[in-house]
Amino acid sequence: MDTRVYWMDDTDQLAVKAKLESGRKKYTDFDWIRFREDAYDSQDEAFKALLSMLSSATMFSPGIIIYTFGVPFKKNSGDYHPRLVKELERLAPTVCFIVIARPDRGSTLYKAAKALGKAEEALDLTKANAVDWITAQGQILGLKVDKPACMMLADMTDFNPGLIQNELQKLGNLTEDGHISLRVVEMGSFGSGTTDVKELAQFILKNEGERAHEYLQRLLDRGEPAIKICGYFEDWITRLAIAQAGN
Numbered sequence: 001m002d003t004r005v006y007w008m009d010d011t012d013q014l015a016v017k018a019k020l021e022s023g024r025k026k027y028t029d030f031d032w033i034r035f036r037e038d039a040y041d042s043q044d045e046a047f048k049a050l051l052s053m054l055s056s057a058t059m060f061s062p063g064i065i066i067y068t069f070g071v072p073f074k075k076n077s078g079d080y081h082p083r084l085v086k087e088l089e090r091l092a093p094t095v096c097f098i099v100i101a102r103p104d105r106g107s108t109l110y111k112a113a114k115a116l117g118k119a120e121e122a123l124d125l126t127k128a129n130a131v132d133w134i135t136a137q138g139q140i141l142g143l144k145v146d147k148p149a150c151m152m153l154a155d156m157t158d159f160n161p162g163l164i165q166n167e168l169q170k171l172g173n174l175t176e177d178g179h180i181s182l183r184v185v186e187m188g189s190f191g192s193g194t195t196d197v198k199e200l201a202q203f204i205l206k207n208e209g210e211r212a213h214e215y216l217q218r219l220l221d222r223g224e225p226a227i228k229i230c231g232y233f234e235d236w237i238t239r240l241a242i243a244q245a246g247n
Contacts, residue, residue, distance in 0.1 A: 103122040
């Protein structure tokens with residue numbers, strides 16, 4: 001195996017599933033073992049079991065792949081991770097250890113994965129990349145997602161990739177043609193994210209009428225009092241007028 005230590009970002013669950021499926025197809029003759037820390041009575045017992053797995057010789061297969069969901073021994077990382085790193089430095093060429101968790105750049109284990117094998121960077125969704133990412137996720141699920149619907153999903157879920165994927169799978173069952181429109185999101189989606197009236201002001205300044213109306217509807221759907229929105233705009237327009245008068 002080219003990579004013997006691999007930290008896989010679990011932010012994108014669909015990507016994780018695809019990578020694991022691809023790995024199983026590529027290394028179909030290998031032993032795949034999931035390490036579960038909570039399956040043992042104590043962390044010491046779990047740590048000894050993991051060390052035993054990592055040092056095991058493969059008798060009936062060409063290699064062994066040990067994977068774990070979540071950072072192992074996270075509660076006592078200062079005690080266990082340095083000892084685990086030493087073991088990873090001595091891994092046999094036929095053994096691979098995979099951590100499937102949100103990347104932590106400050107972690108000793110993450111730094112070791114980066115030095116000894118491969119460590120993915122964390123996926124961070126922002127207003128700059130959310131539409132493209134959600135569109136791509138929709139295509140994976142056989143869905144077509146309109147751009148306004150993408151932004152609404154991102155806002156409603158506070159840009160949480162896992163929640164967005166769950167919402168897309170749910171919304172896909174609400175359509176017959178796989179088309180996720182703004183209306184479909186309004187009818188079937190749920191989230192606790194926030195919207196900001198200042199964003200609406202920016203759309204107006206940029207003369208983006210369609211997005212301004214869509215965002216205003218979002219504010220109203222979330223229960224934002226119309227009188228407060230009007231009050232904000234009265235203050236905002238007054239300030240713009242004063243700024244313009246003062247050049």
